Amino acid sequence: MAVELELFEEYEKKEKCGLFGVWGTRQASQICYQGLFAQQHRGQESAGIAVSDGSALNGHMGMGLVSQVFNQRLLKEELVGHGAIGHVRYSTTGSSKLCNAQPLLRQYLMGPVAVAHNGNLINAQLLRRQYEEHGHIFQSTTDTEIIVHLLAKPTHVEKHDPLPHVLKHLQGAYSLLFLFPNRMEACRDPWGIRPLSIGKLPEGQWCVASETCAFDAIGAEYIREVEPGEIIRIDDHGLQSRTFDAPATERAQCVFEHVYFANPASKIFGQTVHIVRQELGRMLAREAPVEADFVMPMPDSGRSAALGFAKESKIPFEEGIVPNRFVGRTFILPNQVQRDRAVATKLNIIPDVVKDKRIVIVEDSVVRGTTTRSKMRAIRHAGAREIHLRVSCPPIRHPCFYGIDFPTSQELIAHNRTVEQIAQFLEVDSLAYLSLEGMLKCMKDPQSQYCTACWSGHYKVPIDNPQSKFSFERDQLKMF
Numbered sequence: 431m432a433v434e435l436e437l438f439e440e441y442e443k444k445e446k447c448g449l450f451g452v453w454g455t456r457q458a459s460q461i462c463y464q465g466l467f468a469q470q471h472r473g474q475e476s477a478g479i480a481v482s483d484g485s486a487l488n489g490h491m492g493m494g495l496v497s498q499v500f501n502q503r504l505l506k507e508e509l510v511g512h513g514a515i516g517h518v519r520y521s522t523t524g525s526s527k528l529c530n531a532q533p534l535l536r537q538y539l540m541g542p543v544a545v546a547h548n549g550n551l552i553n554a555q556l557l558r559r560q561y562e563e564h565g566h567i568f569q570s571t572t573d574t575e576i577i578v579h580l581l582a583k584p585t586h587v588e589k590h591d592p593l594p595h596v597l598k599h600l601q602g603a604y605s606l607l608f609l610f611p612n613r614m615e616a617c618r619d620p621w622g623i624r625p626l627s628i629g630k631l632p633e634g635q636w637c638v639a640s641e642t643c644a645f646d647a648i649g650a651e652y653i654r655e656v657e658p659g660e661i662i663r664i665d666d667h668g669l670q671s672r673t674f675d676a677p678a679t680e681r682a683q684c685v686f687e688h689v690y691f692a693n694p695a696s697k698i699f700g701q702t703v704h705i706v707r708q709e710l711g712r713m714l715a716r717e718a719p720v721e722a723d724f725v726m727p728m729p730d731s732g733r734s735a736a737l738g739f740a741k742e743s744k745i746p747f748e749e750g751i752v753p754n755r756f757v758g759r760t761f762i763l764p765n766q767v768q769r770d771r772a773v774a775t776k777l778n779i780i781p782d783v784v785k786d787k788r789i790v791i792v793e794d795s796v797v798r799g800t801t802t803r804s805k806m807r808a809i810r811h812a813g814a815r816e817i818h819l820r821v822s823c824p825p826i827r828h829p830c831f832y833g834i835d836f837p838t839s840q841e842l843i844a845h846n847r848t849v850e851q852i853a854q855f856l857e858v859d860s861l862a863y864l865s866l867e868g869m870l871k872c873m874k875d876p877q878s879q880y881c882t883a884c885w886s887g888h889y890k891v892p893i894d895n896p897q898s899k900f901s902f903e904r905d906q907l908k909m910f
């Protein structure tokens with residue numbers, strides 16, 4: 431029973447986090463709130479904001495949505511300062527705790543510091559063990575805390591500019607924001623795995639965000655990405671750039687940001703997400719055409735790809751599913767009947783649209799398959815005659831160690847299964863995935879510049895211990 435509960439808990443694919451930072455305005459915390467609000471899709475379990483008033487840092491973190499964690503009084507009366515960084519977070523299994531909410535706010539020899547992280551450090555377990563063996567005490571179970579301990583290391587403290595030395599110890603995916611009393615710093619790993627962009631407010635203040643949709647929300651102009659291996663320093667004198675490492679010879683930009691995670695309105699790795707998803711849908715229609723009465727999107731992330739599929743195949747586009755936005759993202763239900771019902775509650779199928787119809791359904795991705803099967807059952811139950819499922823990325827067969835909370839290989843529906851076997855499991859009349867080559871052709875940069883590990887099993891940033899991500903979290907949980 432426990433396995434069954436866990437299986438269905440992963441109703442959504444989870445990313446660890448969205449970042450926002452701004453410097454040089456007395457409304458810093460309020461702007462930060464808006465920037466986080468626009469990126470709520472990147473993390474819904476906790477939120478936090480840290481502010482600087484020039485000499486001290488102050489912060490507030492809490493469990494829940496941005497709108498639940500903050501109120502006007504907090505923003506206007508408590509979080510007062512002219513620089514702010516913020517964070518929205520998804521935890522990985524079992525570590526949804528307040529102690530892990532970010533920004534992490536700590537005091538060390540050089541004063542206070544706040545850190546916010548998007549990504550996953552693949553050597554965090556090793557580093558943490560080394561520090562614990564030297565008597566360090568950790569206050570959270572997140573990989574991010576190791577960064578503060580590196581910053582406080584005596585050999586780093588005595589450096590004029592310690593951050594480049596700290597960052598060179600990190601392996602894996604990291605887009606980071608640091609807040610010190612006199613400055614904000616933003617950096618991105620040398621592989622550029624997670625996005626991070628720079629924007630400018632109309633009054634000239636600089637801001638930084640995981641996704642450019644945050645700039646739209648606050649009226650800021652998108653300037654450019656933080657480059658892989660670059661550190662941006664923003665203070666009262668403006669913005670300065672330096673590198674802490676040469677960019678990797680090949681980038682490892684996460685294609686899944688385009689396939690599923692990012693807001694369609696955002697520009698990620700130089701391309702607008704909605705446009706990329708439409709291209710994925712067009713490519714899918716060319717690779718896997720099918721006769722049908724209409725193309726129907728799976729809300730919400732399958733919508734752009736479905737539109738592309740419909741345009742390319744010249745099959746009408748029809749909305750037949752209405753998502754109930756007030757149902758929570760996670761269902762923990764004990765049996766398949768209840769899980770199927772839960773999906774039917776979240777997704778209202780319109781019987782008059784689907785009854786007796788041959789339907790192409792475009793889904794962005796299939797991870798465990800249990801939720802997709804519930805959706806297919808709901809559509810069939812509403813009267814669909816044929817269901818042809820088209821998926822706008824290849825079969826996901828490998829876990830992600832760079833910040834996306836996929837399950838282990840064994841729990842992935844495509845692991846060791848053929849497409850025919852998956853179609854049988856999902857109870858659809860036909861199933862086709864976009865090919866890896868087709869997916870990469872929709873990306874702007876050469877194929878070599880992207881990470882495709884969850885599809886191809888090729889990890890560009892080598893993983894020493896394939897279980898490290900998961901055992902790290904389980905080991906640490908035993909301490910609490």
Ligand code: SF4
Nearest residue numbers: 684686830881883884
């Ligand atoms: S493994 Fe997949 S989800 Fe993870 S960074 Fe690579 S492309 Fe993105």
